[in-house]
Amino acid sequence: MMISKELLKGSVKSIVLKVLAEHDNMYGYELTQKIEKISEGSIKLTFGALYPILHKLESDGDVITESETVNNRVRVYYKLTKKGNETARVKIRELMEYINIIQKLIGRDYGLAMS
Amino acid sequence: MDWPCHNLSDEEIKFIRNDVENCGISYSHLEEELIDHICCMVEEYLDEGYNFDAAYSRVKKYISFDTLKDIEIQTLILINKKIQAMKTTLKLAGIIGLVTVAVASAFKILHLPGAGILLTLGIITLTFGYVPVLIFALKREKLLKRSRYLAFTGISAAFLFLISLLFTVMHWPLREYTIYGSWILIFIFLILLFVHILRSEDNRIIHLSLLLFFSVMFILDITLYVLSQNNPRISHLTIESNLDESIGLFDNSIQAIYLDLESVDDEKNKTDITDFREHVEQLIMRIENIKTTLFASRSEQEQFNRKFIKDYSKINIMESEAKDLEKEVNRFRDYLIANADSIPHLNKYISRSIRFGYLEFNNSPPIVYNNLTKLIRDIKIAEFEILNRLNHN
Structure with missing residues (x-):
């Protein structure tokens, strides 16, 4: 099942931070592939969604970048900083709590189910 | 994970680079990243057995080159740096301009020397500092696209109105024409605003009161001018x-x-x-x-x-x-x-x-x-x- 943009919007940053926390030095395309694979094809990040967030993380000091020439083109690798690790921890916990609450809200039977 | 094993040739990379560069992205290393990203996507199709042209046209179906520039805009909005600088400039130009005009008016009332120069400086700051940055800011936040003609006449009317003020204060020739010109633009703006309000559903009362306010100010302006x-x-x-x-x-x-x-x-x-x-x-x-x-x-x-x-x-x-x-x-x-x-x-x-x-x-x-x-x-x-x-x- 593909996850809709609307649902994904608020959690892209946390997902990117989580993936970066577990893998050192990743570039944009690699990140999208990784997320797609882990989510078993449910989350396909467009680069319109990915790069603004990566650059925001960079300008906030959560990640640092390193450029490398690979196959005759420049590839930019992202790596979490110390501050970024802390941000990742906070963001992931926040998302987990959110998921729990949503679980409670959606999982509960309010008697709305029609027989 | 299987990474692409087909590498693009220099010519093919150059071809893609050319397309991306045409989009005019200048922020940081974003352009290089987008080129690399697109190259990676093409290479993935090459692995599946497509030739370059077919692979590239498939990628193009997935991503539209028209929207590449939008990624930069989205990035800038998110980072907020330029926007922040713009907003600071807007505030500064607005405050400096208004304060200068206020001080100049006080000078004028008290018959102190330098009122004319101050007033000119204030109006110039507003006309050539505030208005252009305002246009830029509105454009950035895509507010101009929605109601293009309304924004255009509104901004030109404000611009010409300030210019006519400057001309009047300085007793420059042709000032009557700047005054009449600004009246015409304000009149067109008010009509367009009225049409705009009729068409849009939301905030009608606020918009109508704004329209009323502008109209009253406009009529007051003309009356005062004629009386004087x-x-x-x-x-x-x-x-x-x-x-x-x-x-x-x-x-x-x-x-x-x-x-x-x-x-x-x-x-x-x-x-x-x-x-x-x-x-x-x-x-x-x-x-x-x-x-x-x-x-x-x-x-x-x-x-x-x-x-x-x-x-x-x-x-x-x-x-x-x-x-x-x-x-x-x-x-x-x-x-x-x-x-x-x-x-x-x-x-x-x-x-x-x-x-x-x-x-x-x-x-x-x-x-x-x-x-x-x-x-x-x-x-x-x-x-x-x-x-x-x-x-x-």
């Missing part, structure tokens, strides 16, 4: 004709009394009266001369138009002449009081009405003109009173 154009002309001419009439009446009586007095056979008295008459005539002639120089080399129509009424510079040149006149009027007053033979009410009248401060020249020419005519009338009244007393004796 007409008023000085009417009042000036009315006062002038009334004064001339009363001076004429006094003059008739005065001439009659002179005839009476001169017919009396008293040599000493005669010389005194001739002396007095000459004294008065000289002073009045002098005042009349100054009145003429006030309007020298101006056609009748020019004398009463708005430009000239506001033209103080002409008067300032006459300051030394005005100071001389002040002295002369004072001297004449003393002379009159000496001749009034200490009759209390006459003395009081003379010392109260025959006075002229050179600072009265700190007015627009028609007002100075009127004041000088009033002075002549007061001198005539005093002359009449004194002669009348002499005649009864």
